[in-house]
Amino acid sequence: QKEVEQNSGPLSVPEGAIASLNCTYSDRGSQSFFWYRQYSGKSPELIMFIYSNGDKEDGRFTAQLNKASQYVSLLIRDSQPSDSATYLCAVSPSYNTDKLIFGTGTRLQVFP
Amino acid sequence: KAGVTQTPRYLIKTRGQQVTLSCSPISGHRSVSWYQQTPGQGLQFLFEYFSETQRNKGNFPGRFSGRQFSNSRSEMNVSTLELGDSALYLCASSLEEAVEQFFGPGTRLTVL
Numbered sequence: 001q002k003e004v005e006q007n008s009g010p011l012s013v014p015e016g017a018i019a020s021l022n023c024t025y026s027d028r029g030s031q032s033f034f035w036y037r038q039y040s041g042k043s044p045e046l047i048m049f050i051y052s053n054g055d056k057e058d059g060r061f062t063a064q065l066n067k068a069s070q071y072v073s074l075l076i077r078d079s080q081p082s083d084s085a086t087y088l089c090a091v092s093p094s095y096n097t098d099k100l101i102f103g104t105g106t107r108l109q110v111f112p
Numbered sequence: 113k114a115g116v117t118q119t120p121r122y123l124i125k126t127r128g129q130q131v132t133l134s135c136s137p138i139s140g141h142r143s144v145s146w147y148q149q150t151p152g153q154g155l156q157f158l159f160e161y162f163s164e165t166q167r168n169k170g171n172f173p174g175r176f177s178g179r180q181f182s183n184s185r186s187e188m189n190v191s192t193l194e195l196g197d198s199a200l201y202l203c204a205s206s207l208e209e210a211v212e213q214f215f216g217p218g219t220r221l222t223v224l
Contacts, residue, residue, distance in 0.1 A: 032211050043202055043215040044155070088155065092211045099145070099168045100213060104154035 006103035019076040021087050021106050029094025033072045036088040079110045116216035124222045130191040133219045137184050137205030144186040149200040198223045
């Protein structure tokens with residue numbers, strides 16, 4: 001079992017819709033969770049982080065964390081073609097809080 | 113504040129050669145992590161340095177090594193290059209106590 005799992009996609013949504021990206025992790029003691037966006041040919045860019053159960057909103061982005069289910073998600077409201085990218089979920093494991101374990105990413109395509 | 117810089121941006125080497133990549137973190141950041149990114153494996157952690165000491169190491173062979181200097185700049189070295197080492201090598205920096213990592217543009221290494 002991979003430590004951090006994501007559906008590779010592509011996830012295709014129409015412009016203006018809500019895109020929902022999901023991530024599961026295996027280490028129940030993980031405390032820190034991150035979402036990075038990576039455009040093709042570019043490096044990952046941090047867009048959200050969440051530490052507590054529940055929702056955290058930042059503009060059009062909402063991160064949701066459910067530690068009991070070992071599940072973290074990213075919602076993108078009013079999706080735009082410029083949101084088309086690969087979204088990487090990263091988790092800081094309990095056995096080493098100084099490092100990040102990344103999922104393989106979900107490719108999002110927003111079509112006009 | 114300037115971001116993370118990496119040099120060179122592109123490298124072409126042949127099997128058996130060695131290569132050194134350089135990373136300058138964001139000013140004030142003392143932790144530098146290195147990752148290898150390939151289409152099949154995603155982002156894989158190589159190692160992390162803090163205050164000139166390797167604090168964490170991923171599951172890579174001993175051909176991969178690194179170091180950090182007193183000004184927090186870091187280098188990674190790969191010896192006896194193999195075709196499978198072709199990848200995007202990313203460096204990320206973070207503050208001492210923060211896990212949020214900020215990535216540089218990467219060095220794309222091609223091994224022929």
